[in-house]
Every structure is written in C-alpha cells, then in structure tokens.
Amino acid sequence: MPIIRQESLFDMQVLYDLEPTHRFNSILSGIDIHPILNVVTKKSRFGPPQTLNYAAMIYLLIVRITERIPFIKDLVKRLESDLRFKVDCGFLVSDEIPSEASYSRMITWVSESDALEIVQECTLLMAMSEGFISDEIVAIDATHVEARDCAPQKKEAVEKETKKRGRKKKEEREQWLAEKAEEEASLPLYEKKIADQLDILLSELRASVPIHPEWGVKKNSEGKNVFWFGFKIHLAVGAESQYILQSLFSSGNLNDGKAAIPLLKGIQERLASLKIAYATMDAGYDYAPIYEQVYRMGAQSVIAYNKKNEPEPIGFDRHFAPTCVCEHSYRYDSFDKKHETLKYTRPSECADCPLAHDSLCQKVYKKKITDDLRKYTAPARGSLKWKQLYKARSAVERVNAYLKGYFLLNQIYHRTGKKAKLHVDLVQLAYNASKLAIDRLKVLQTIAA
Known part of the structure; x- marks a missing residue:
C-alpha cells in the first residue's frame, strides 16, 4: 500500500523495540476490562467452579490483534508452545489453557453486549484526561472489508413495473400518494432519507444499523464500478491526535453519508468535553442534513462539493464566491x-476597471452561511484556509491503511454480523490503546532527556 510509505502516523517501532512483557503491559495498561469481565464471569456461587482465567483471555484477544495472529486456533497453539508468551499475557503457569470452544463461547457472550463499546470509551476518556486528545478537526471516511462467507448471486436484473402508465386521476393520485407515504414511513431507519436522522437519539441510530454482509459498490482508479460482498467500517478520526474518536460498523451497501450523523452525534454526546471546530469529509458526504448536524454542534463543515447535475450558479463562481460584472x-x-x-x-482585477467606482461593482460583499450551509462554508470554499483544512482529511485514510496493514482489519472470519462487529471493535481498541501507549512512552522519553 503506497499510503503506508508516507510519514508515519505514530512510531510503531517504539513499541516493537520493547520486550514483549513491557510491550503488552504498555498497551494493556490503557484498557479497563471490567465491563467485559462483568459479562463473561460467573454471576452465582452455585454450579461448577470457574476454572478459566477470563481476564487473561480478554487481554489475549487484544494481544492477538497487535501481534497479528489471524486465527484463535493459532493463538491456542502459541499458548501451548510458548510459556513466556503465556505468562506475558497474564496467565499463571498453573492456569488452564483455554480451548477454541471456550474462546468461541466468550466471543458470543461479549458480542451480545455493549461492554466493548464502554471499554473503548473509557480508553478515549483516559487519553483525553492525559492531554493526548485535543483535536479541533475531525476527519470522517469509510473503508470496505470483504466477508469470508460465500457471496450470494448479485441481482443484476430489476423487475419491470407492470402498472399502467400515464397521468393518474385525482382520486387515484391521492390514494397513490397516501400509499407511498405509508410505505416510506414503514421503512427501516437507514433506508429513509438522511434528514430523518437529525432528530433521532444516538442510541436508536446505533441500534438500527444493519450489520449483515451485503453487496457494495465502489469506483476504482479508472472510474469503473467494482462490486464486493461484505461490510463497511466508518471512522471519525482526530486529524491531529490520530485517535479513532468514533466508529460505526455496517453492511457493505450502506451509503457513506448515512453514517456521518451517528458518528458526529457520538462525538458530541460521548466525548462532550472535546470541542470540534471543523468536520472534514469527501464529496460522498455532501448532503444538506450533514451540514446541519455539524452546524448544530457549533462547528463548520469542510466537505468537498458534489455538483449532482445542478445548474451553474448565476453571479457566482464554482466556489460560490460572488462575481463582478466582468465575472x-x-x-x-x-x-x-x-x-x-x-x-x-x-x-484585484477590478483595480483599473472603469466600473470600480460605479454602483454596479460594489467594494464589499457579505453572505450569511445560514442562507445555504452547503454552499457557504466558513472558511469559504476555494480559500487557502479551506484547502488546508480539507487536507487534514487524509488522516482518516491513513488510519484505515494502518488498521488493514497492522491490526488485522481485513481478516474477519466470523459468519455473523455481531461477531464481525466484535472483531472490528477489538481492532479499534487495540489501535487506540497502542497509540496511547506510544504517547505515554514519548512523554517518558522527553522527561528522561
């Protein structure tokens, strides 16, 4: 991946130069696993005793991501053959080595709860309290991950409507409009328009996300459509700190723009002390409701404009700056x-223009951004400041590359959407915990120097 050869987001080698014991301790010290332990540990004193070390098993799931061990089977074999690795991961020498079936049961329990999301939030709040997250710019984008299951046949043909064409009578049209409104009202939340998300609670938005594998489409470098079967991971990344602030896991066919409002609301509600000033996204997020949500957060949108077959503006240039009589x-x-x-x-071209002192060519032009949040952004589209802010969007693309190249994001082997989501959540947790560990090590090195 060429993007990985760019300047590093953070120096991974700082971690890998450490001994495994220190490396694991550095990463795991930024993770509070108690919410997960509450899910997997025994709730009653009755029944058979609990013989497995669940705390070490949870830590090992995160170590598996950072050590790039693809399968649980390989993880168990490593525990059986490497005593030092077993001890470094938190097991006692006398502890029973968990089987693949034990891990499968634990993964099922955790995937049915929201414990991992709570742990992720705790890690972020820890990084914020230590001063490592203070971003003013958040970058949002999505990346695709193929499912390992056999993909069903993609539906190429669309059934033709057999309804009678032509203008409907007044009574028929009223009935048709009523039926259409009722049909739209009964659609799932993420099949409705993006504007419908604005007044929906964050908990409902996150609970309604479709997470089963589906066919998705993207354009390659030649501008041609490429189809794939699987999932999408939507990320909101701090442009300066490089932490993943919020994430959303969805089916592969979900429009990128429909994930933006849940991500923005997640930052606003779950990281309330973080004051975002700018939200930057590519042209796939150029929808009026997304601008409205950013505006409600007290921030400004830096989103590439998507023309969408709109007519050329009269009296304005392509960046919606006003033009003089001479254009x-x-x-x-x-x-x-x-x-x-x-x-x-x-x-500046109007300095020698004969109309410069005429009322036809005014000296100052003012425009309220609330007239059209999509067209009139602050800073203005096309300005140097706008271009500099938009460049910060590359942070989320580079984080996506790191997750796929170093944190097993591409290797989802679960058949159900819930377990696939669990894998992605573990990847995000391992990444943020590694970033926190490196930031702490850099502070210690600075103090020592």
Whole structure:
C-alpha cells in the first residue's frame, strides 16, 4: 500500500523495540476490562467452579490483534508452545489453557453486549484526561472489508413495473400518494432519507444499523464500478491526535453519508468535553442534513462539493464566491462569527476597471452561511484556509491503511454480523490503546532527556 510509505502516523517501532512483557503491559495498561469481565464471569456461587482465567483471555484477544495472529486456533497453539508468551499475557503457569470452544463461547457472550463499546470509551476518556486528545478537526471516511462467507448471486436484473402508465386521476393520485407515504414511513431507519436522522437519539441510530454482509459498490482508479460482498467500517478520526474518536460498523451497501450523523452525534454526546471546530469529509458526504448536524454542534463543515447535475450558479463562481460584472471572483476576506457572515472584497482585477467606482461593482460583499450551509462554508470554499483544512482529511485514510496493514482489519472470519462487529471493535481498541501507549512512552522519553 503506497499510503503506508508516507510519514508515519505514530512510531510503531517504539513499541516493537520493547520486550514483549513491557510491550503488552504498555498497551494493556490503557484498557479497563471490567465491563467485559462483568459479562463473561460467573454471576452465582452455585454450579461448577470457574476454572478459566477470563481476564487473561480478554487481554489475549487484544494481544492477538497487535501481534497479528489471524486465527484463535493459532493463538491456542502459541499458548501451548510458548510459556513466556503465556505468562506475558497474564496467565499463571498453573492456569488452564483455554480451548477454541471456550474462546468461541466468550466471543458470543461479549458480542451480545455493549461492554466493548464502554471499554473503548473509557480508553478515549483516559487519553483525553492525559492531554493526548485535543483535536479541533475531525476527519470522517469509510473503508470496505470483504466477508469470508460465500457471496450470494448479485441481482443484476430489476423487475419491470407492470402498472399502467400515464397521468393518474385525482382520486387515484391521492390514494397513490397516501400509499407511498405509508410505505416510506414503514421503512427501516437507514433506508429513509438522511434528514430523518437529525432528530433521532444516538442510541436508536446505533441500534438500527444493519450489520449483515451485503453487496457494495465502489469506483476504482479508472472510474469503473467494482462490486464486493461484505461490510463497511466508518471512522471519525482526530486529524491531529490520530485517535479513532468514533466508529460505526455496517453492511457493505450502506451509503457513506448515512453514517456521518451517528458518528458526529457520538462525538458530541460521548466525548462532550472535546470541542470540534471543523468536520472534514469527501464529496460522498455532501448532503444538506450533514451540514446541519455539524452546524448544530457549533462547528463548520469542510466537505468537498458534489455538483449532482445542478445548474451553474448565476453571479457566482464554482466556489460560490460572488462575481463582478466582468465575472471576476470576489476574494474571501474573513468570517464574522457573531453574525455568521462571510466577507468578500473586490477582485484585484477590478483595480483599473472603469466600473470600480460605479454602483454596479460594489467594494464589499457579505453572505450569511445560514442562507445555504452547503454552499457557504466558513472558511469559504476555494480559500487557502479551506484547502488546508480539507487536507487534514487524509488522516482518516491513513488510519484505515494502518488498521488493514497492522491490526488485522481485513481478516474477519466470523459468519455473523455481531461477531464481525466484535472483531472490528477489538481492532479499534487495540489501535487506540497502542497509540496511547506510544504517547505515554514519548512523554517518558522527553522527561528522561
């Protein structure tokens, strides 16, 4: 992957230069596993005694991700053949080595709960309290992961409607409109319009996400559609800190834009002390409700514009800056936060224009961003500041590359969506915990120096 050859997000070698014992301790010290232990440990004193070391088993699931061990079978073999590895992962020498079946049962229990999401949030709050997360820019994007199950046949043909064509009578049209409204109201949440998500609670948004494998489509470098069967992982990443602030796991056919509002609401509600100033995304997220959600958070949108067969604006250039009579673009000057107004000044080309002193060519032009949040952003589209902020979006692409290259994101072998989601949550937890461990080590090195 060429993207991995760019400047590192963080120095992974700092961790791998440590002895396994210190490396595992550094990573696992940023993870509070008590919510998971409450799910898997025995609740009653009755029945057979509990002989497995569940705390060490949980830690081992995270170590498996960082050590890039693809299968539970290989993990069990490593425990059986490597006594030092067993002890480094938290097992006692006398502890029973868990079987594949024991791990399968534990994974099922955890996948049926929200314990892992609680643990992820605790790790993020820990990093925030230590001053490692203070981002003003959040970058959002999605990446696809293929399912390992045999994909069903992709439906190529679409059944043709046999209904009678032509204009409907007034009574028929009213009935048809009523039926259509009723049908749309009964659709699942993520099949409705994105605007319907704005007033839905975060808990409902997350609970309603489809997580079964489905056919998805993406464009390759040649602009051609490429189909794949599996899942999508949607990430919101701190552009400066490089931590994964929020994630969403979904079916492969979910539109990228339908995951943006849940991610933004997750940051707003679960990381309330983090004040985001800008949210940057590519043209796949250019939907008015997403701008509205960012605006409700008190932040500004930096999203690439998707023309969508819209007519060319009259009196404005392609960045929606006003133009003079001679069609020169006004220059973006500043943004007035109090009045939420963009200020443009006369183009430099108009200095020698005979209309410069005429009322036809005004000196200053102001535009309120609330007139159209999608077109009028702060800073203004096309400005140097806007371009610099948009470049920060590459952070989420690079994190996606790291997750696939170093944290087994591409290797989902579970057949059910819940267990596949558990694997992705473990990948995210292992990544954030590794990032926290490296940040702590860098602070210690600075103090020692």
